Amino acid sequence: MTWTGFVVRNLLRHPLRTALTTLSVALSIFLVCAVLTLPAALNALFERTASSTRISVHHEAGLSYWLPLSYVQRVKAIPGVAAVNQFTWFGGIYDEPRNMFPNFAVDPETVAEVWPDYRIDPGALERFRRIRNGALVGEETFRRFGWRLGQEVTLRGTIFPVNLTLQIVGVIPASGNPVMLWFHRTYLEEAMEPYGGLRLVGMLWLRADRPEAVDGILRQVDAMFRNAEAQVTAETEQAFFASFLSSFRELVRLVLAVGVLVVGAVVLIAANTAAMGVRERIPEIAILKSLGFRRRPILVALLAESTLIGLVGGILGAGGAYGILTALALAGKTGAGGFLGPLSGFRMSPQVALQGVAISVIVGFVAGAIPARNGARLNVVEALRRLF
Amino acid sequence: MLYRALLPMIEVRDVSRWYRRGVDVVHALDHVSLHIPAGRFVALMGPSGSGKSTLLHLLAGLDRPDSGEVIVAGEPLSQLDDDALADWRASHVGLVFQFFNLLPVLNAMENVELPLLLGGLPRGERRRRAEAALGAVGLLHRRQHRPNELSGGEQQRVAIARAIVTDPDLLVADEPTGDLDAKSATAVLALLRELNRAFDKTIVMVTHDPRAEAFVDRVIRLDKGVLVDSGEAA
Numbered sequence: 001m002t003w004t005g006f007v008v009r010n011l012l013r014h015p016l017r018t019a020l021t022t023l024s025v026a027l028s029i030f031l032v033c034a035v036l037t038l039p040a041a042l043n044a045l046f047e048r049t050a051s052s053t054r055i056s057v058h059h060e061a062g063l064s065y066w067l068p069l070s071y072v073q074r075v076k077a078i079p080g081v082a083a084v085n086q087f088t089w090f091g092g093i094y095d096e097p098r099n100m101f102p103n104f105a106v107d108p109e110t111v112a113e114v115w116p117d118y119r120i121d122p123g124a125l126e127r128f129r130r131i132r133n134g135a136l137v138g139e140e141t142f143r144r145f146g147w148r149l150g151q152e153v154t155l156r157g158t159i160f161p162v163n164l165t166l167q168i169v170g171v172i173p174a175s176g177n178p179v180m181l182w183f184h185r186t187y188l189e190e191a192m193e194p195y196g197g198l199r200l201v202g203m204l205w206l207r208a209d210r211p212e213a214v215d216g217i218l219r220q221v222d223a224m225f226r227n228a229e230a231q232v233t234a235e236t237e238q239a240f241f242a243s244f245l246s247s248f249r250e251l252v253r254l255v256l257a258v259g260v261l262v263v264g265a266v267v268l269i270a271a272n273t274a275a276m277g278v279r280e281r282i283p284e285i286a287i288l289k290s291l292g293f294r295r296r297p298i299l300v301a302l303l304a305e306s307t308l309i310g311l312v313g314g315i316l317g318a319g320g321a322y323g324i325l326t327a328l329a330l331a332g333k334t335g336a337g338g339f340l341g342p343l344s345g346f347r348m349s350p351q352v353a354l355q356g357v358a359i360s361v362i363v364g365f366v367a368g369a370i371p372a373r374n375g376a377r378l379n380v381v382e383a384l385r386r387l388f
Numbered sequence: 389m390l391y392r393a394l395l396p397m398i399e400v401r402d403v404s405r406w407y408r409r410g411v412d413v414v415h416a417l418d419h420v421s422l423h424i425p426a427g428r429f430v431a432l433m434g435p436s437g438s439g440k441s442t443l444l445h446l447l448a449g450l451d452r453p454d455s456g457e458v459i460v461a462g463e464p465l466s467q468l469d470d471d472a473l474a475d476w477r478a479s480h481v482g483l484v485f486q487f488f489n490l491l492p493v494l495n496a497m498e499n500v501e502l503p504l505l506l507g508g509l510p511r512g513e514r515r516r517r518a519e520a521a522l523g524a525v526g527l528l529h530r531r532q533h534r535p536n537e538l539s540g541g542e543q544q545r546v547a548i549a550r551a552i553v554t555d556p557d558l559l560v561a562d563e564p565t566g567d568l569d570a571k572s573a574t575a576v577l578a579l580l581r582e583l584n585r586a587f588d589k590t591i592v593m594v595t596h597d598p599r600a601e602a603f604v605d606r607v608i609r610l611d612k613g614v615l616v617d618s619g620e621a622a
Contacts, residue, residue, distance in 0.1 A: 001498040001514075003505065009493040287489045290450055291503045291550075292478025294471050381451045384485075
C-alpha cells in the first residue's frame with residue numbers, strides 16, 4: 001500500500017458520493033470554461049478583423065443615425081485616403097424572422113481597396129462589380145443557409161420598404177468576415193426611387209494609404225465635419241470594434257460574475273462533502289494519530305482527497321467543454337452547425353481548458369482546507385473517549 | 389537478562405490528571421506512582437471511571453499529565469512536543485482497542501502495513517514485515533480480507549498484528565476482549581501472553597475481564613483515580 005493508494009481508497013469509500021461531487025465540480029467547470037471562452041472569443045474576433053489602416057466614420061450620435069451621401073466625396077479628397085466605401089444597414093430577413101444576419105449596401109468598386117485583407121477571390125470581385133444585383137456572402141452565412149453560387153435569394157426589408165432579390169456571386173472567406181452579406185448600393189437606390197430615393201448613408205469606411213497617415217486622417221475628418229449638419233466620429237477599426245463590443249463586454253462581465261458564483265456554490269458543495277467525510281471518519285483519524293501519524297500527513301491525506309476530486313472534476317469539465325466547443329466549431333465550419341450562428345465561431349483555447357483545471361484544483365483545495373485542518377487538529381484523547 | 393527484567397519500562401511519578409466538566413473538576417488520576425519492569429504483562433483493573441483508560445493514555449503518550457512525570461523506555465514523555473510524541477508513539481508503542489478500529493477501506497494486510505507508512509521503509513520491506521506480523525497472529529491466510537469479512541476475534545488479532553508490526557517496546561491494550569465472545573476473548577488473551585513471552589514485549593492492558601488475571605504477571609487496581617493495589621507482590 002502507498003499514500004496515493006490510501007487516499008484513493010478513502011475516496012472510493014462512498015463511490016456514489018464521490019462521483020456526484022466530482023460531477024458537480026465537472027459541470028461547474030464546464031460552465032466556467034464556456035464563460036471564460038466568451039471574452040477570449042470576442043477578443044479573437046476583434047483582433048482578427050481589425051486592420052491598422054482602416055478607419056470608420058459614423059454619426060457622432062451613434063450607428064443608428066445617418067450621414068449625408070455627400071460625405072463620401074468629401075472624405076475621399078483628404079490626403080492619405082486610398083479608398084472610401086460606405087455601409088448602409090439594410091436589415092433584411094431571409095425567409096423567416098429568425099434568419100436575420102448583417103447585410104449591407106456597399107460600393108462594389110472599392111471593396112477590394114478597402115478590404116484587401118479579406119482575400120476575396122478576384123473572380124468573385126469581378127462578378128460582384130459586374131452584376132447589378134450581385135452579392136458577396138460571408139462563408140458561415142453561406143453555409144448556414146446552404147446557398148449556392150449563382151443562386152438568387154430574396155431579402156425582405158425591415159428598415160426599407162422594399163424586398164431585394166440578390167444573386168450570390170462570391171464568398172467572403174471566414175478569415176475576413178464570416179457572416180456579412182454585401183450588395184450594390186445602387187441596386188438599393190434604384191429600389192428606393194418610388195419612395196423618394198436614398199440620399200443618406202449609414203457609415204463610411206476609409207483606408208489610409210499607409211499606417212502613419214491614420215492619425216492625420218482622423219484629425220482632418222474631425223476638423224472637416226466639426227460644424228457640419230451631421231457631426232461625425234472617426235476612429236480606427238480597432239477603436240470602432242472596441243466601442244461596438246463594449247455593450248457585449250458588459251454582458252460578458254455579467255456572465256463572468258455568474259461563473260464566479262457558480263464556482264462559489266461548488267466550493268460550498270465540495271466543502272460540505274469534505275466536512276461530511278472528515279466528520280464520519282473522526283474515529284479513524286483518532287486511530288491514525290494514536291498510531292503515530294503527525295498532523296501534517298493527516299492534513300495532506302485529507303486535502304489530497306478533495307484536491308483529487310477537484311482535479312478529476314476539472315479534467316472532465318474542462319476536457320468536456322473543450323471537446324464540445326471544438327466539435328461545435330468544426331460543425332460550424334462544415335456547415336453542419338449552421339444553426340449555431342456566431343456561436344460556431346467560438347473556439348475554446350487550450351489555455352482556457354488549463355485555466356479551468358487550475359480553478360477546479362483550487363476549488364478542491366479550498367473546499368477541503370477547513371475540514372482537513374479540523375481533522376488534523378483533532379484531539380486524539382477526546383476522539384478516543386467518544387469512541388469508547 | 390536479570391538486569392533487563394528489573395529495568396523499569398514504565399515509571400509513573402506522582403501523576404495527576406483532572407478534567408473540567410462544566411463547573412466541576414474531575415480527578416481522573418490523583419497522585420499515582422508506579423513502575424513496571426520491561427517484559428511484563430500487566431492488567432489495569434478497576435470499576436468504570438477509576439482512571440484506568442486515563443492512565444493507559446498517559447503511558448501510550450496520547451495524553452499529558454497535569455502534574456507528575458511519565459517515563460517510558462527511558463523517555464520522559466512530558467518533554468516531547470506533539471510531533472515528537474507522535475514519532476515516539478510510532479516507534480515505541482503499539483495500541484489495541486476494544487472495537488478493533490481497523491480501517492474499513494483497507495484489507496487485513498494493508499491495515500497491518502499502515503503504521504509502517506511512517507517509517508520510510510521500501511514497499512517490499514513493509515509488505516514483508518506486515519506478512520510476518522499477520523503470520524504471528526495466525527491470520528496470514530486472511531490477509532486479503534476486509535474487516536467486514538472477518539469475525540470479531542479475527543479483527544482483534546489483525547489489530548494486534550498492526551500493534552506489533554513496528555516491533556514496539558510497549559504494547560497497550562484498552563479492553564481488548566471487551567467486544568468478543570468468551571472463546572475469542574480467551575484466544576486473544578492467550579495471544580497477548582504468547583507475544584509477551586515469545587518476543588519479550590511489555591504489555592499493559594486495561595480490562596474488566598476477570599479471565600485476564602490468569603494470563604497476566606501482575607494486576608494493578610485503581611479506584612476513583614487512586615492506586616489501591618500496585619500488584620507488586622504478584
